Amino acid sequence: MMITGIHARATLHFFNSLTRRKDPFQPLDGQQARLYTCGPTVYNFAHIGNFRAYIFEDVLRRTLRYAGYGVLQVMNLTDIDDKTIRGSRQAGVPLKAFTRPFIDAFFADLRTLNIEPAELYPAATDHVPEMIALIQRLLANGLAYLSDDRSVYFKVSAFPSYGKLAHLDLSGLRAGARVAQDEYEKESVGDFALWKAWDENDGDVAWDSPWGRGRPGWHIECSAMGMKYLGESFDLHTGGVDNLFPHHENELAQSEGATGKPFVQVWMHCAHLRVNGEKMSKSLGNFFTLRDLLARGYAGRELRYVLINGHYRQALNFTFDAVEAARTSLARIDEFVSRLTETAAGAPPDAALPAWAAEIHRQFDASVFDDLNTPEALAALFALVREGNSAMQGGALTASGAAAVLDLIAGFDRVLGLISFGRRDARALPQEVTQLLEGRQAARQAKNWAESDRLRDELKRMGWEVRDGKEGQKVKKL
RNA sequence: GGCGUGAUGGCCGAGCGGUCAGGCAGAGGUCUGCAAAACCUCGUACAGCGGUUCAACUCCGCUUCACGCCUCCA
Numbered sequence A: 001m002m003i004t005g006i007h008a009r010a011t012l013h014f015f016n017s018l019t020r021r022k023d024p025f026q027p028l029d030g031q032q033a034r035l036y037t038c039g040p041t042v043y044n045f046a047h048i049g050n051f052r053a054y055i056f057e058d059v060l061r062r063t064l065r066y067a068g069y070g071v072l073q074v075m076n077l078t079d080i081d082d083k084t085i086r087g088s089r090q091a092g093v094p095l096k097a098f099t100r101p102f103i104d105a106f107f108a109d110l111r112t113l114n115i116e117p118a119e120l121y122p123a124a125t126d127h128v129p130e131m132i133a134l135i136q137r138l139l140a141n142g143l144a145y146l147s148d149d150r151s152v153y154f155k156v157s158a159f160p161s162y163g164k165l166a167h168l169d170l171s172g173l174r175a176g177a178r179v180a181q182d183e184y185e186k187e188s189v190g191d192f193a194l195w196k197a198w199d200e201n202d203g204d205v206a207w208d209s210p211w212g213r214g215r216p217g218w219h220i221e222c223s224a225m226g227m228k229y230l231g232e233s234f235d236l237h238t239g240g241v242d243n244l245f246p247h248h249e250n251e252l253a254q255s256e257g258a259t260g261k262p263f264v265q266v267w268m269h270c271a272h273l274r275v276n277g278e279k280m281s282k283s284l285g286n287f288f289t290l291r292d293l294l295a296r297g298y299a300g301r302e303l304r305y306v307l308i309n310g311h312y313r314q315a316l317n318f319t320f321d322a323v324e325a326a327r328t329s330l331a332r333i334d335e336f337v338s339r340l341t342e343t344a345a346g347a348p349p350d351a352a353l354p355a356w357a358a359e360i361h362r363q364f365d366a367s368v369f370d371d372l373n374t375p376e377a378l379a380a381l382f383a384l385v386r387e388g389n390s391a392m393q394g395g396a397l398t399a400s401g402a403a404a405v406l407d408l409i410a411g412f413d414r415v416l417g418l419i420s421f422g423r424r425d426a427r428a429l430p431q432e433v434t435q436l437l438e439g440r441q442a443a444r445q446a447k448n449w450a451e452s453d454r455l456r457d458e459l460k461r462m463g464w465e466v467r468d469g470k471e472g473q474k475v476k477k478l
Numbered sequence B: 001g002g003c004g005u006g007a008u009g010g011c012c013g014a015g016c017g018g019u020c021a022g023g024c025a026g027a028g029g030u031c032u033g034c035a036a037a038a039c040c041u042c043g044u045a046c047a048g049c050g051g052u053u054c055a056a057c058u059c060c061g062c063u064u065c066a067c068g069c070c071u072c073c074a
Helices: A048-066 A082-091 A095-112 A128-140 A218-230 A241-259 A290-295 A300-308 A320-344 A355-369 A374-393 A399-416 A431-445 A449-461
Strands: A012-016 A021-025 A032-037 A070-075 A144-146 A152-154 A192-197 A214-216 A234-240 A264-270 A273-275 A464-469 A472-477
Touching (some): A032 A218, A048 A264, A048 A273, A048 A355, A048 A399, A128 A152, A128 A241, A234 A241, A300 A320, A300 A374, A431 A464
Parallel strands (some): A032 A070
Antiparallel strands (some): A152 A192
16 A cells, blocks of 8 residues: 555644543554553443444544554453343343353444454453452552442542543532432442442352452443553543543543553543434433344445544434435445546556645545544545546546555545445356347447337346446446 | 533535535536436525624624433443
């Protein structure tokens, strides 16, 4: 790929939830971005709103690589939590057996959406010792305490900067209904569980610890696994906005409380996907899983297009009209790539792009490097489609020029991930199609338009679209 | 109540103090036997009211409406 490498040391800007500003970004070690992305809780199929976050993270890691950085990404699998435990008990199977199918489905869904795999997918169940060790550090630092029921809580009042990520002042926190049941175990309402003593709802999901049988709290999982694989300080931590508080706030407090070092350089959060103006969520029940949408005949890349057609920090309203529009838009891009490929005819790419393409290249890079502005990047892509088609139509694009533009578009797609997957391979035409085309060719030479149209209709019924151009008939599988 | 986000043309969706977002849909045109594709042209869009400014969709204030977080949630 020609463009690889020329972006080395590109200046990236990301909006940091911690500073609430767009800040310039550099990996701490100058080379490799270490990225922690909160993964799925594997008690059910993920929905398209969840995938908005995973696609945002995918665009992030692709952009980092496009910019010339290495990426080490960790995405955890949350398999210890109230819902996975409840599910496994209801199903009457061990926890690992209960979560396995949802983990498999999750990975299948990632492939459907052309989401690049992370380097590591650690599961909470495999990291309980690390979590216990971290809790011990917090106890030693006076930031945690053991309650009467042998649970361990984080002591928020002992960590003065608590609330700095979510920008919340918890001094006025009032006890809500949910909090009340634990209240007399905790010293303060804002305190949260690091270790939960076993209770009957946990069944046989329990681990031994210095404090007795029990299980880790949700937040400690990400701190422990993040630090294990990415170090005590790393570059980027992402998730949906609803993770900002309490989850990420707690993670930050636990991690910095244990190490005394800054935990994460940049926190990034993507906005919600809405349906009918409301957040799409499992608790509201207004969600579509990827499977639901595939069953309706939509393709992974069409959904991916819809999800990157809006900026990640802006709420996005999911509509079927938008998916239909995505389908048409993608067809136009595919058509362009085909024409370009034909024009290039295997020629080696020119060293320099045509001037118009070079300008679009600049625009594309500026867009994605500025806080992942994918809508603008798509606009640049369409500018390329328009200018390129125009140039080819006017015979102004040489084979080598077309090859160079093809390389450029392939470069764009390293970030967007829309073009190079989900397209049907060109296959040899079936015998009967070839015959009909030959018959049609003869009819056309005889200017027998009625017969020509009839054969075109027949081919269409068989699922082949024919177009007539200067070079003769072109056929495409519908 | 606290913190925060948003209101852009039929739909989706960027953006900036002063020449264009972009896509889809629609209208007209070029090309074509026709069709398709492609290209060209076409929309008095920036919630309302004030203010700042030579100039505001873009900055400030207020109003209205919508959405999110405030210990399940991507």
